[in-house]
Amino acid sequence: MSSPGFGSSTVAEPMSRQDKTLLLFARLMEGGKEDQETAADLAELTKLLSEDHKLTKKGEKPITSVIDIDCVDTIFGLLDMRQPDAVRAQATLCTTAYLNTAGEEGHQKVTEFFHARMQRATYDDYIVAFCAATALFPIAYDLMADLIHTEGFLPSLAPLMRRKFKSKKVETACLEMLQAACLQMKCHAAIYKYCIDWMEEVIFEDPEDRVETMWEIETDLEIEEEGAGPLRRHCEKARNLAAVVWMKIMAAPVQLAEDQGTEPRIESATSKMEILSKRFAKMLSADSEEFVQCAVEGLAFATTRPNIREQVGRDKDTLQRLVKILESAPAKSALEYGTLSIFAHLTRYQPNETEEQKRLRQLKAYANAAGKLQPDPLTDDAHVAERCRLVFEAGVASALSRRGNTASAASLFQIVSILFSLSVTQSRRGQLAQQGAVRVLVNAWNTLPRKDEGPRRVAAQALARVLISVNPQLVFAHIPEQAAISPLVSLLVPDPTAETRDLLPTFEALMALTNLASGSTSGGGDEHAARRAIVRAAWDAIEELLFCSNARVCTAAVELICNLVQDPEQAVGLFGDGSAKASTRIKIILAMADAEDEPTRSAAGGALASISMFDGIARGILTQPRGAEIILGLCRDDSEGLRHRGAVVVDNLISHEGDVGKLAKEKLLAAGGVLALSECAKKSRTPEVIQAAVHVLRALLEGQNTSEAS
Structure with a gap:
């Protein structure tokens, strides 16, 4: 007969999350374990804490309810600088997960931990507390800043650092904590007030004085363990850390003065800064x-x-x-x-700076007795x-x-800033392009978060500067030209984050786009690909800039159009489809050809020389009220280049067959074309200009004679 228990099995109930948490803490408190085991336990605890927030929303009991001050002390103890790096790193992740989950209760435990450790006041407690603070500052800066400002805390550090016999590890841990506290400005003034003197003693300690004083040490005094040293002996690491913290504090004199209510010793600090920098x-x-x-x-x-x-x-x-x-x-x-x-x-x-900004800065400088607002x-x-x-x-x-x-995104912005500054000098831009700046800037514009509008515009402007001065055919051997168009086009519209519009980036972007639209190819054989991409992405913005109050921006926009219409498809699509928009565009280009600014007239004349080859556009030019008069004005211009453009335009107009050619001769004759082209031929020295003028002149005279004979 079998016993009653034969064949039965006992199924263990699954361990609750709270029990798992307590078990992990028990294992962490045991001590004497391998570093890998400790790191693994911390990783498991971090996972439980990370999941806790979601599960408590579903009604489950939070595991933080079983984490008391001893548990917190255990985690923070593993942030100790004497722990292996792998353990400290995992303890930092665990601490972050705990604070994210525990909320206000976690903040209270942190405060309790630090007060308890500082009250014990042993070297070991100081090291653990300072190391934990160093790890916590990046995670919970405001909380740690409040603890730093606890009455009596910072003033207590000077006596600790000036003890006759000191722990080098305490000194190092304290300085690492202060270095972390300097991540933001909130703690600067307090550290300056209570710690700057003893930090200077650590940094600028005279080795000769140290050696002389060592002979006066009482040799029968008991020395602390774990590396305690006599008198003013500071390890090199402590001196270096103190120098970095001191530099962080003293590098912000204006904020210090405002927060302290007293003027910091910047004058005396200048020479020390130079010494430390060396x-x-x-x-x-x-x-x-x-x-x-x-x-x-x-x-x-x-x-x-x-x-x-x-x-x-x-x-x-x-x-x-x-x-x-x-x-x-x-x-x-x-x-x-x-x-x-x-x-x-x-x-x-x-x-x-705009003129108004300069005036405001000068007024502020005059109002400030010390003149500190004057630029260095x-x-x-x-x-x-x-x-x-x-x-x-x-x-x-x-x-x-x-x-x-x-x-990283932060480092990428620094790279962009450096390239932006280096690109200011025009003679350097070709070398920057050769060394890969274009690829880096295009990548930066695409990689930086879209919310960081400022850094992205800096990248785009640096790219524009480089592309103004180089041959695109050489730059875009490995990346398509179209990759640079979107960053450049982004500069054609106002910066949404700026109070006043800076037109320099817009001007430089137009110049760079003009260079890209010059007809170069990136190896694919399609010389018009860049032009089509620019028109698709930027035509509305380009048109709007034709009316810009800044003459240079307006001229740059016309020059870009001049290059874009070298593509017949774009010329006809924009100016020759017979629409009201096309008619308006012809009227605008003709107005630009009659502008006071010579570069603008030149660019508009170049555009007219290209688009006047097409019947529909030629008719549109001739039907404008002053179309023929403006073109003949180019032929009369004092500039040889403008006369050339004008001669090409009239030659194109009369070369059309049928009604368009006939209309051209009538309009040009009525506007005084014979006299204008005679002047053009007499003034010019370039064979191409003379030949074009003579050719048109003959055609007009023949047309005039035919008209008179009939």
Whole structure:
């Protein structure tokens, strides 16, 4: 007989999410585990926390209800700088997931954790608290800023750092926390007030004084564990971190003055900034990646000051080292972004100002007794142009091209800014194109988020500048010309984010489009492909710019039309379909041919020379009230080029067969064509102009004689 339990099975109930959470925390608290196991447990906990928000919306009990202060202390303890990088990275992700899920309750636990650790006041507690703060600042800046401003916290750091026997790890962890606190301006003034003095002691410590003082140490004193050191001995890492934090704080004097209510010691700090910048420059060649990262970050903030920009920009060795660092920096890394920031600061021109903006700035400067609003002479165009030259000669353009495809959005904008500044000098644009700038700028315009209208317009304007001065046939060997059209067309309409319209980008875009419409091909054999693409994408905007109050923009629009109508299909489609719009366009081009501005008349004359070859358009020209008179005005012009255009137009008009040719002779004779073309032939020295004028003159005289005979 079988027993009652034979063949039966016990099915275990599935573990709840709360139980899984508690089990994971129990395993994390055990200690003595392999790093991979700890990282795996943290990853599983992060997954549970990430799912918790969605599940609680469906009515399930949140797992945060079982996470008490000891659990939070466990996670934050794994952010300790003494933990392996893999564990710290996973603990950071877990912390982020917890704060996103726990909300206000999580913020309260964070506050409780820091108060408890700081009250214990052991070196170990300081290290854990400072390391956790460093990780939390990018995640919950406002919360951490409030804790930093807790009464007594920042003032307590100076005595801690000035202890006769100190922990190097506490010192390093504290400085890393302050470095993270400087991510935004909210903490700058407080750190300046309470920490700047002891940071300067760390940075500018005199090694000779240190050695002399060491002989006076009481040798029977007990020394703290984990690397405690006597007196003022600061490790190199701490000195470097302090230098970076100090530079971040002192690089923003105006904000400091406003927040503090007192004038910071900027005058005395200037020489220290120069000393530190030279130290950072030397550190760029260090073997330690950590030292190089500190040097790049320090210079990135230092070069926000004009005198440091000039110092670094004229140091060829430093520029070449920065280029090498940029070439070897990991993609999307802080090192890449920091190096790009330095180059962006060195090459940045002052923004263009309208006359009204200049007057307002001058009034503000006069109203300010110290004159602080006056522009620094080191930021004028001449100094920036020279720094751009030195940066370009250091080889930055090719390095930027190589980074363009893999850079983050933030780094890509820095690349765009640098290329924008380098493209100001016209003689450099061909070299920029050869080194891949066009491809990078087209990619940037397409890659940068559409909400970032400003950066995208900067990329488009830099692209326009390069394309104005180069042969498109050489540039577009590997990418289609049409890829550049959309960025350029985006500049033809006003910037929606700007209070006043800057017409320079529009003018440069028109010039670049004119170059693209010059008839070059990118290897496909269709010389009109770019013209058709431009008309499809931009004709309405181009037409509107014909009425622009700025004469140069208006002229550039006419010049673009002149190149676009070299395509017969576009010429007939725009001017010869017999519609009211086509008639209006003919009237506008004729008006442009009668403008006061010679370049505008020249461009309009070129367009008329192309479109007058077609019967329908020729009829439209002749039926305009002053059509024949305006064209003959070109023939009388003092400019040889304009007389040539006028002669070609009248030659085209009388060459049409049937009614159009007859109408042309009648209109030209009635408008004084014989006298005008006689003057044209006498004034001209170019054989083509003389031949065209004589040919038309003969035709008109024959027509006149025939008319008189009949």
